Amino acid sequence: MILQKIQNFIIQETEFLQNPELILDYIEHPKEKAGTYxxxxxxxxxxxxxxxxxxxxxxxILFNEYFYEPLELSDIFLAPQDEINYDSISHPHVYPNTDFNLTGDGVTPIDLLDILKPLSYLVGKASWTSGGMISNADTISKWGYELYSDQGNAxxxxxxxxxxxSIIDVNADKSEIYGYGIRKLFYDEFEFTGSYGRSAGSENLxxxxxxxxxxxxxxxxCNMKANKSxxxxxxLFWLxxxxKF
Known part of the structure; x- marks a missing residue:
């Protein structure tokens, strides 16, 4: 019975991930009252x-025509609609030290559906045009240069x-400011422009x-927010x- 429930759940979640309109139902806070944020x-x-x-x-298809081909970028996929070549990209896995704890006391049954359900919301939040671009570090770094540098062509x-x-000050201590999907991060006298990505089993910047x-x-x-250190x-600062030297 448990296995059947899990199989049905996975089928249901796979179907919604193929439909952007349904993804909206799996994002936290999908809508607010007019005039609120x-x-x-x-x-x-x-x-x-x-x-x-x-x-x-x-x-x-449009991303490929307007960005990937002109910038000579390869091995970029828009999850989950694209067929992904996992040999050419970095990809997450559910690591024991993430927010999901699969260990039990050996007596109490673990309800896997309660564990998997939050995962679907995280995946929905980072799917398709809401952050579904996945690739490898070299390609993503080149994309960042083409996007943010004055010498870039994106x-x-x-x-x-x-x-x-678009970047506005949201913290009085100037530690971090945020804009149209990008933020500034400060280290000593230097500043960085970009953003983070985080889901179950991964953390990226x-x-x-x-x-x-x-x-x-x-x-x-792995998710270093959960791991703490x-x-x-x-x-990033060590890199x-x-x-610098």
Whole structure:
């Protein structure tokens, strides 16, 4: 009976992941009252649906035409719609030290559905145009350079200026500020522009430093927020120290 429940659950979740409209039901805080704001990935999915409706093409195809091919980027997939070559990318796994604890006391039955259900929400939050781009560290780092550097060709300089201007101060101590899907992170006298990605079994970052005109990418198949140490920011700063010297 338990195995059948799990099989039915997996089939159900697989079906919703193939349908962007259904993904909206699996994102925390999918909608709020007019005039209010709460951080959510909902609008990224909606923008993807608008693009698909306006062009008659899947965003996967458009991304390839407008970005991947012109920038000579390969091995990028938009999960979960693309057929993924797992030999060419970094990918997460559910690690024992993530938020999901599969250990029990040996007596009390573990309800696997209660464990798997939050996973579906995390996957929904990071699916399709709400953050489903997956690849390897080299490719993601190059993408970051093409996006954030003045020498990059992913977007025009006018659009890049708008992207940077969107970043607003949200912390009084200036430790971190956030904008249109990007944020600034500070280390000593240096600042980095980029963002994080996090789901069950993974934690990643892509940041760019203007002073060194260099992008930095870390893809980890464990969730260091749950593990506490090392913090993924510390890994970025250690990497940056290597570049400095």
């Amino acid at each position: 709460l951080y959510s990935s909902t609008n990224y999915v909606i923008l993807g649906l608008i693009i698909q409706k306006a062009t008659g093409k899947n965003p996967n 977007i025009s300089q006018a659009i890049r200026n708008q992207l940077y201007k 892509l940041f760019y430093n203007k002073a060194y005109d260099t992008s930095f990418c870390i893809l980890s198949n 090392p913090n993924i920011d510390e890994l 940056f120290e290597c570049v």
